[in-house]
Amino acid sequence: MTQEQWTAVDRYFTDLLVPPDPALDAALQTSAAAGLPPHNVSPNQGKLLLLLAQIQRARTILEIGTLGGYSTIWLARALPSDGRLITLEADPKHAEVARANIAGLSDIVDLRLGQALSTLPQIAAEGNSPFDLIFIDADKPNNPHYLAWALKLSRRGSLIIADNVVRNGAVIDQSSSDPSVLGVRRFNELLASEPRVSATAIQTVGSKGYDGFAIAIVTTDQ
Template identity: 65%
Template sequence: MAQQTWTAVDAYFGGLLVEEDEALKAAASAGEAAGLPAHQVAPNQGKLLNLLARIRGARTILEIGTLGGYSTIWLARALPAGGRLVTLEVDERCADTAAANIARAGLEDRVEIRRGRAVDLLPGLTGLAPFDLVFIDADKPSNPVYLEWALALTRPGSVIVGDNVVRDGAVVDPASTDPRVQGVRRFTELVAEHPRLSATALQTVGGKGYDGFVMALVTD
């Protein structure tokens, strides 16, 4: 009953507040047709990322984990003329699907997909830093490493968002044997401890179930 209600509420607010145009709908459909995991952000979450980038006035965005490019489109559309988004993806099928979706959305001029393991690609981004917003949505066991690099590639005033941190509530279990849970726990602990970050976490429910994100401001 709860999931049915969450989905209905998402549909209500999404219908009023979120405009998912043909390019976004096609990106979601293309990901499904390519057999990609249905892990892309929900439309209202994509709009939230778009608004965060616009509120921040972001000109440079780093996305760790492209999947089919759905969130990439939302983020790239927040950029002003001359803005740049770099997105990292290890899976060639995901990267190919994302490239086609980004081209269909007319965003090739501001989005660069870099292919390979993020931990290998991140050191090569120092020449493009600082980034105004970093969206972390890849393999959760590596989240602590991604946070380290996010801090190295940002500046005071930058925003770091880590997605899928609640794990259906499993994040509260310190004894969990799931490496994804342990990855987000360590990530959150590092955020809490870091003197350069001011952060909060929000739980989310909706059409994609029960999860949440951590959002941090780089303060120094």
């Protein structure tokens, strides 16, 4: 199996199951033109996030890591008209691009600029929680802290999803000194030892390479 084949299969499913969409396509094009890193989820993964949010019947979503707003659009589209999504972005340039990309969803999406670890306490203080679904896709060294906040801002039945937990297989390298790998490993260990959640992880291959998602459901009231 090669990256070329993974990408071809991804393209096959995208062409079959994820029809072209002007807003989503424009978000990718605008992000690329602005020089944002290509760290957005793939179209298939975006559709998966939408389906998970719909299965969850989510009315409130928290996204940690906006980038250009591509995954934000997918998640926001799963919400009812009176739903809300708060998305957090630390980089002003990324936030500027994302605001343009999600302009049509401004009645549902609230983009907060700033370091997430500073913004999350503000969200808690405002009484915005609990959230039905929390998507973690930001700087990986802070994943353990994001998990702690996700638990604080959730309820029994809340869904917590984290992207990039495989790191091209580096997650099993116990000797790694890579801060992102260390953050993901610690995040996974915390999930495993956390009595308030039931969790698993899936490996993914495709146009974004070899990685994976962690998925956890909160099983007790906080």
